[in-house]
Amino acid sequence: MDWDKLRIFHSVADAGSLTHAGELLHLSQSAVSRQIRALEEALNTTLFHRHARGLILTEQGELLFDATRAMIKRLETATARIRDSEEEVFGELRVTTTTGFGTLWLAPRLPRLYEKYPDLKIDLMLEERVLDLPMREADVAIRMKEPSQADLIRKRLMAVRMRLYATPGYLARHGTPETLEDLHDHRLICMNVSSAQVGAAASLVQHLLSYDIPSTLTVNNYFGVLQAVLNDLGIGVLPDYIINDTPNLVRVLEDTESGEIPVFLAFPEELRQSKRIGAFRDFVQDEIVNYRKQVKKQALEKLDN
Numbered sequence: 001m002d003w004d005k006l007r008i009f010h011s012v013a014d015a016g017s018l019t020h021a022g023e024l025l026h027l028s029q030s031a032v033s034r035q036i037r038a039l040e041e042a043l044n045t046t047l048f049h050r051h052a053r054g055l056i057l058t059e060q061g062e063l064l065f066d067a068t069r070a071m072i073k074r075l076e077t078a079t080a081r082i083r084d085s086e087e088e089v090f091g092e093l094r095v096t097t098t099t100g101f102g103t104l105w106l107a108p109r110l111p112r113l114y115e116k117y118p119d120l121k122i123d124l125m126l127e128e129r130v131l132d133l134p135m136r137e138a139d140v141a142i143r144m145k146e147p148s149q150a151d152l153i154r155k156r157l158m159a160v161r162m163r164l165y166a167t168p169g170y171l172a173r174h175g176t177p178e179t180l181e182d183l184h185d186h187r188l189i190c191m192n193v194s195s196a197q198v199g200a201a202a203s204l205v206q207h208l209l210s211y212d213i214p215s216t217l218t219v220n221n222y223f224g225v226l227q228a229v230l231n232d233l234g235i236g237v238l239p240d241y242i243i244n245d246t247p248n249l250v251r252v253l254e255d256t257e258s259g260e261i262p263v264f265l266a267f268p269e270e271l272r273q274s275k276r277i278g279a280f281r282d283f284v285q286d287e288i289v290n291y292r293k294q295v296k297k298q299a300l301e302k303l304d305n
Contacts, residue, residue, distance in 0.1 A: 008025060010069070012036060013047075013055075016055055017054050089275050091276060094137075095141070096126075098126065101239070104222060104223060104239070105291075110122065113280070125138055134151050140280055141266050141267070142263065142264070142266075143266065151269045155281070157263045157265050158263050158292070161239075161257045161258050161259070161260060162239055165229060165236050166229060167248065168250055174186060187215040187216065188215070188234060189235065190218060190236065191205065191237070193205050193206055203258065208237065243298075244298070
């Protein structure tokens, strides 16, 4: 089958328009249209439904689009691996992690990675769903539990615990709880227990809610929980790493915390020699070391005070 026709078909299917695809491919609309008609004649099928508002794939078109998408991903992988044989660190690196860790810990530290490797193109995919690394849905993952997928290189980075935090302003107005029973007089801000999250975090929230707290605010990610806490809405259940970058928060009920949550970095075995992966792995490990030093420093300063 003619690769040029498949490439043009894929661009049209992705753009949903002959005109937009032509602009991306630097071809006229009529040239793109001729290639699509020729491909449909070769396959003896209709690939698109034509509408005034654009093009919609037929069932046969969806099948072909799935195939061309897989082919292009494999080509991108091959291109990246070829480029990784060079000394420079550049090109796209698709990183997946949770919304909370990605927004609150990783993203604020990325300027230092770009400063060292300005030609990197990070595609940061933040979601609770575990992407399939062997199928190349992402290049590297940072997850809150050890990955179970086969053929992955994995490294434990650190451990996280969920704790209770509030602002000094909120506590000045509403008082500081001394016992879990005192939470009845406060608003609890947390992830909804039905949201995708690690078991240790959900268990802590369930335990806290058992104390008959009348007012709550639930959010489906920790970035939202943090914003609500910073705006003095209540006491939030947050990962302990936020205190490093948000030192104006006060820990509440210091004996209350979740079990240990391990944080792992993982990537496919086939990318072991990737210089982009290596650069990102080393960057994260260095940032973990700096993070631990800062946490230790803050703990010593707290003792001195």
